[in-house]
Amino acid sequence: MLKFEIEKTSGLARVGEITTPNGKIKTPAFVGAATRGTVKALTFSEMRALGSQAILANTYHLFLTPGSKLIEEAGGLAKFSAWNAPTFTDSGGFQIFSLPDVKITEAGAKFKSYLNGDKFLMTPELSMQTQWEIGADIHMAFDQLAKSENRADMERAMNRTHRWLDRCLLEHENQKLLAKKNKKPEQFLYAVVQGGTFLNLRATSARYAAEKPVDGFGIGGVFTADGMDEMLKVVNQILPSEKPRHLLGMGQEPRDLFIGAEFGCDTFDCVGPTRLARNGALYTLDGRINIKNSKYKTDFSPVDSSCDCELCKNYSKSYLNHLFRTNEITGKVLASLHNERFVVRTVDKIRAALLSGDFESYKTDFLSRYYA
C-alpha cells in the first residue's frame, strides 16, 4: 500500500506526505504536466529548482513514442528522463475523450496514432501493462469521460469506468506479483471517480471506488471550478481519508487550487500553466497578463515583483515582450518557468497556510486580489 501520512486536517483539507519509491511528495502539491516525459520548455533541473516535487506523464503518448518497452529498458520513467523523483502516469483515458476518431467499446478504445495513423486498441489491461513498463510510481485507472453533459451519457461513462476499474485492478495485481518476482520496485494504482456535474453520480462513483483495494483516487472529468466545491464535498466525504486524492487536470485557474485543497484534494496536475506560458499569458498576483500586449513594450518592471522565479528576479516585462515578439525560445522558457513556479508556490503557500491555520485569510486575500 502507498504510504500516505497526514500531518494535519482542517475540515476536508489535509496536509500530508506521500512516500513513493522515487521520493516523497509534501501535500497539497502541484504536479508538473510532463505528457511526453518532459515539462514543455523546461529542464528537470529547472523544475527541481522551482520546487516541483512530482511530474505526471501520459501513457498514450509514451506508448506511441518512444514505447513503454524502451522506457522499461532504460530503467523506468524517473531514470529515463533523469527526473529521479516521484512520477505519475495518466492512463490514456483522457485521450479517448479528447482525440478525434476514437471508437469506444466495452473492450477498450480504438485509437489512431497521430504520428502515423496506426490503429491500436487501448484496453484497461494494456493501459496497466504499459504503465508498469513506463514505471511511474502512481498509475491512473483507465477511465472514460462522457462526451456530453447529458445525464444518461454521464452515467454510462461512469459505469464503464467502474467496470474498467475492476479489470485494471486484476491486471494491476498480476503486474504486482510479476514485479515482486523480478524484484522491481512497487507501483501504485489510483481509481478514477467520474460522474460529471451530477452529485448523485459522483457519490455513486466515489462509493464504488472507495471499496476497491486501490492506493488512492483520481477525480476526473472536471473542467471548471463552477460547482467543484460541492462536487468535491460529496466525493471526498465518501473516499477514505487515509488515501491520497489527485484532482485530474485542474489548476489553470488559481482558484482551482484553493478549492481543490480546501475540499480535500492532495495533488493537482494541469497543462494550463505551461501552455499559457508558451502562448504569452502569465500569472501575477493581480491576475493574468498577456505579455505580448503593446503596453508592455516599454514596461521595465518585473512580471510579478513578489515572485522569486528567475524571470521575475532578473528580467523586465519589456524584455520578455521583446522575446515573444521575436519568437525567441527563451521567452517561452522564462514564461514557463514563471508560471510553473507561480502555481507550485501557490500550492506550497496553501500547505503552509493550512498548517498555520491561516488558510481562510490567505485564500480570501489571494483570490480577491487575483480576480479583482
Added chain:
RNA sequence: GCUGGAAUCGUCUAGUGGCAAUGACAAGAGACUGUAAAUCUCUCGCCUUCGGGCUUCGUAGGUUCGAGUCCUACUUCCAGCA
C-alpha cells in the same frame, strides 16, 4: 542616351474589364484546465444610425455602362546595351 521590364494596404505579394481588391508577414486583441497546442480565433483604407456611405492600386489625362487591369504622357526604380 537607347531597348526592355516594373510601380497594389507598414513589408512582400495575388490580380489580364464587374474589385475595397488575394495571400503571407508585421501590427492590435482574445482564447487556452488528466497537452496531436512554441497552438487556435478575431480585427487590420476612412466613416457608419451596420442599411450603407466615402476615398483607394506611382502621377495626370483618355477609352468604356464599368479601369488596379486597356491607351497616351510624365515620374521613379530595375535589367541589358552604349
